[in-house]
Amino acid sequence: MPGPVDLTIWFLGTAFELLFVVCSVARKSFLRYFFLNLYLLSSTTVSIGRFLILWSCGQGSDKYMYFYYYSDALLTLTLFCALISLYSRVFGELRAGEYVKWGAVFLLLGTAGFSYAVVAQSAERLSTSFAYELSQNLYFVGLVLTYILWGAVLKLRETRTQLVQIILSLGLYFSGYAASYALVNFSGKFIIIRYICPALGCFLPLSWSLTMLRYTEESRLVPAHLVAVPR
């Protein structure tokens, strides 16, 4: 069973996920950010499912392990869809929705193919390893895509405060996740590192919720103020 700190972070994360959904319904933005809401609602459902399985079968059980890795892959896919929906919103005015959609499908298939090629070399538990590998690779692709999206936001001089802050929070989340994964790989013995990934899971819905609370869809910012070196 996880310790009190793990459980606190877990419950907080789930509460923040629900908070975002409530905020977007209150702001009448549920459909506008449908895929973000879908991701957080899926994450809440998965959290409850994981907790129930953990409670009944224990952390070391096969059932929990399978559920954990498959649901993680599913959540990463939903997050990928949420990211693509942000692309659609940024490029919406350029009428590039079709290109974005096909690009996303191509990228997803490419990542799945690459993950399969990596996993196919080891014979044991192919499907679980594939779910894990796909999840990790999609996180990396997500980081790169968010970086590109941020570049596009600057280039297109995006002024919608809500959208800009949602993208930046996602960038912070992906970068933090990548950094903590790398840190686990070379110094996993430090106990504090165990808490970084779940804490980051709390950060994203909290940051999105605060954005929803602070700004309306009509809020605008001065795009020139976003670049680090004034133009």
Place this chain on the structure above:
Amino acid sequence: MMAALIFVASLATLWMFFVSYCRSLMAASSRHPLSAEVRDVTGIRAVASAGDYRRVVQLLQLCPERQEDRTGLQAVNIYHSFLTAARQMFAWIVPSLRSWAEHEQACCAYFAAVALDRRIAHSREMLAEQDNL
């Protein structure tokens, strides 16, 4: 080796996104005009300067907190501390860093002054409500 490389690269993007996030917070309040009262009390006239930040933060601590601006102020405070450290450590190597950091710190000061303005307005509203009761 690969993990170290990914770690350094992700830290660099983390920093980039953090700076942009703070700048987006500050950009969102840059259009807010300061009230004459806040201008008087902070000494900020048309534009803020890097040195104004600490004074404005001290004034902020005297006002009742607003939940809405707490996290934004914390993020900007961390950003300001990073800028101070960068100015002290690297300005002698890269002289242009000093003026850039000062410009950024001035933006932090303006953001804090806008928060102060909102807190004063919020406190006034609360007092008015109490009077009505």
